[in-house]
Structure formats: C-alpha cells, structure tokens
Amino acid sequence: MSRQQRHDARVPIALAVLGWLAVAFFVVPIVALVIRVPWSSLSDVITDDATTEALTLSVLTSVITTVLAIVLGVPLAWLLARSNIPGRQFIRALCTLSMVLPPVVAGVALLASLGRRGVVGAILDDWFGVRLPFPMPAVVIAQLFVAMPFLVLTVESGFARSAGTVEEAARTLGASPWYVFTRVTLPATQPAIIAGAVLTWARALGEFGATITFAGNFPGTTRTLPIATYLALESDIDDALLISMVMVVISVVILVALRGRWVGAIGGVR
C-alpha cells in the first residue's frame, strides 16, 4: 500500500511544479494590477466623462451583441447540429474562423465587405444611403463577428447532447417540430445557451482589434473601454490602470455569479 502511494506521489510532483508555475503566471499580473492601481484617484477616473462614456458604450454594445448572437447564433447552431445541410463541416469552419483570426484581420475583412467602399457597403450606401463605419452599430458588428462563434460552438454541442428519443416521443404525442423545438429542445439546451452567451459577452466586452480597425475611435460612439484603456496608456498610465481594474471587477463579478453552475456547459466547447 505504501509503495503504491509513493509511486503515485512521484509523478505529480513534476506536474505540480509546472501547474503552480501556471497559477503564478495568471495571478501575478492581476495582483500587480491591484498593487499598482492609484486607488486615491479612483473616484476621479470613474466619474470622468470620457471614462463613463466608454464604460456605457462598452456595456451597451456588448449586451446588444450578446442578444444578437443568441438570435442568430442559436439557429446557426441548430443547423450545424441537427440538419443535414451539405458541407456542414465546411460551414462550421467558415462561421468560426473569426474566432481564431487575428482581430485586426477581422476588422479589415469587415471594412472590405461593409465599409463605405466595401463589397456590400457600397451597395448599401448607393441604394439605401446606409453607411456603417464608423458609428456605434459598427462596434456591435465588429464584436458580433469575433464573439458569436463562442456561442455557436457551445450551443451546437448542447443541441447535439440534447438530441434523443425525447424529441421523437414529443412528436408522437402530437407536437409539431416547432413546438418540440420551443418546449423540449430549447429548455434542454438552456445551460449551453447561457454558457455560450457569457463567453460571447466576455469576448465582446474585451474586443479591441476588430473594433478599432472597423469602427474607429470616436469618443462617445465607438471608443469602448478597451480602446480607452489603450489610449490612456499613452497619456496617463494611472488612468489605464484604473480602467483596467474596472474591467477586472466586472469580469470577476460575472465569473463568481456563474460559479460552477454553467462552467460545465462551457467545458463542452469543442
């Protein structure tokens, strides 16, 4: 028995050292941030018009992005998980490419398509007089483009897991496909949708590269918190530290609020 224990204990030591190194890697920057933040000027920065503007814009756009991601992403996830459309793998790859693309490239691609002289943007401008960049909707589009795949993948695996005889049983009981979807499938997939929405929201809140490329940097309309942080870094590092701290707090609050409940569903991301 003791021999067995010694044997078991030996291997994890190497793992434990590396594991704790990783923990330090994550914790040290946050702790450093907390130490360096000039808490005395906290109220000044938070009540500063430029900061509140950026904060409001970030919260507003990220929430709109999350709602749109659910509206569009859940049906997309359903198509990927349940339908027999040809080239499903290829479509999935296309729709989740922006997740691994450098955000700046995503922004350039959006400019090329929806920009004033972009492929689609020119048509919108000529025919409808609609010009997207750089007002606030452009921020939402940039966020949606890079953040929605998180919801799509999470919900897709949720749909794949909830498939089974229950839906067939519901059909034989007289339920139409739509009734089955809304009363059986969606409730069963709810944890995955919430998990996906949280991932999407967090990604949207932190979005920087695609936003500044596609939507620009206009105070009040497109200057989100991450952009404001970056700009503050060039003028006043204390402001940058404080705004960063605000975002850390928001993220921690969300993480704690979710606790273990939906983390399992997040773990289902493939």
Added chain:
Amino acid sequence: MSLSIDVRRRIGATQLDVQFTVAAGETVAIVGPNGAGKTSLLRVVAGLISADEGRISWDGIVWDDASSGEFSPPEQRPLAYVFQDYALIEHLTVGDNVAFGLRAGGVRRRRARERAYEVLDVVGGSDLVERMPSSLSGGEAQTVAIARALATEPTVMLFDEPFAALDASARAHARRLFSSMRSSSVARLIVTHDAVEALTLADRIVVVEAGSVVQIGTPSEVLATPRSHFVAEILGLNPLSGQLRGDELSLGAMSLTVGAHGVDDGDVIAIVWPRSVSLHRERPEGSPRNVWRTTIDAVDRSDGRVRVQLGTPLPIAVEVTPAGFDALATEPDGEVWASVKASEIVVQPA
C-alpha cells in the same frame, strides 16, 4: 377499423419487409432476435421514418404511401409510442409530461392538467404528479410513460420493450397495467424479446427475423408449430436442424424416428418439447425406438421443476418432475437413458 401495414424500408444492413394488419381491440406482439428490425418497424408505423415502398393506413386513412408520396408526420397520426427508455421530458413535472400531448394539441392548461391527473389516477400514479422525472424509479417512470401515452386517447399504441428495464416486481405490476388497458377501440403493437410476455399479453404474435415476417399466429398456434429457430429457442422448445427421409430424422450424431407428418424429405427443423422427453436409470422396456444413452451436463431446479441439459449425442433441454429426477439417483456427470415418443417430435420445412 384496423391498422394496415405493408412496408419495405432499408435500415443499415437490414431490409425491413413486413405485411400484416392489427385490428382495433387487438394486441399484436412483434418478437424476434436483436437487429431483426422490430424497433424500426414501430418507427415506420409512428412516422419517425418513412417507408421506401408500400403503405400504412388506419381505418382507410393513409399515413404513409410511398407510391403516391402521401406522408403524415408523427404528430398527425392518432397514435402513442411508449419508448424503451420512457423518454420523459426532464424539465417538466410528471403532470406536465402527461399533459404534454394535450397541450401540444391545443387543450387549455387547466383542462390538460385535470385530464393528466385523471389518467395518472387510472394507472395508479396520481401521487407522482408533482415529481420530476429524474426522481422516479424505473417502474414509476414506466407508469408515467404509459399515462402520457393514454392521455391523448390514441387509437394506435406502440410499445417498444416496455418491461425490459424493470425489476421483477415492477414488471409484474406493469404487465397487469398493460393487460387492464386493453380497449376495443385501440390497436396495440408491442415489441418484445420475451416469449412469456408475447404469449401472455398478445392476441397474435408476429415473428420477425432479418427484417421479414416468418410467422403470424395466435400464441397457441406459434407454440404448437414454431416456424423459426428463434421462437423455438426462446420458448425452450429445442429446435433441431436435420434432414428428413421418410420418418427418419438425421441429426448428425444420431437419428430419431418421427411420427406422422406432411413434410417433404429434405432439410427440416424438428421441435422436441422439453416435457416430452423422459429420463430413465435403466434402458426402458417396450420402446425400441428413440432411446439413447446420454450424459447430464447441467441441472437447474426452480419453480418446482427440474430442467436438465443433456450432453452428447443430442444436446437438448428436458424438463422432469423433482421426484422423477431424484428417482434417477444419478451422479451429476453420470449417464442416463433418454427417450422420446415419435409422435411428440414436430417437423417442419427449414
């Protein structure tokens, strides 16, 4: 009124090809080995999959007609399907599960709840109404699944191995419930691999092997002349493959004499009933034919009977009374004499 089934459907390597009818008020058991296509047959009837060829109709109303392309989806067929895993909706209470079909059909919430309670009461599950499916035992979940199927008053009910996952006492209760549910206006199809279930619960038995119907008959007909190895085996009837020439049945290692039959010479399946074989300590007098010396491979005493597995040259199971077995006074691996009357061996074309 009857359910008329005449369908062909390819499922993986199995070609389902069945044709039979189920009358209102009748219970038909579908039996056959795993992979025979029993569940697929139910799925075609339910409309969860469509037929490649052929037609399904109830009371003259077409549900599926491959030639005309008519196809009613499951929700438009007045049927209920009790799944092997019960398929209860996990986020709904038992009451809401039972009311689900009514709600889907547009019945108001309150009326649906009342009706759900009534049906649960009938099947003895009214105390479960507020429970969640995850908290139910297998027997309780089964009761709820049956209540849910009954709630919409279907005219066709499909059961897929309804008792397979239950323990012995829950199974007895579920079988009684199943028998008591019989209604003159409802046609019932039950898939089972349990011979006792098929024989006791069904009016007729449809034996399916490799996608095709090999026999349709009443339980007593199927018992008397099981036309398939599978059925004979599950009934414990000792099916033997051999060649017939006249009244001489060659079984490889030995041969038996059979009684009057109308079967042509050639390959046949012979059935030897376990109770028609007798065992003796000494060679029996007066019966020169169908007597052989054999080993005893295994003995199983249960339910007041002794089931004895014989060894070479004819490995069959026989059933004797405990007193009769004790009188043999044989060693476990000892040898005995076995005999069977020619008239008690049934032969039929293979």
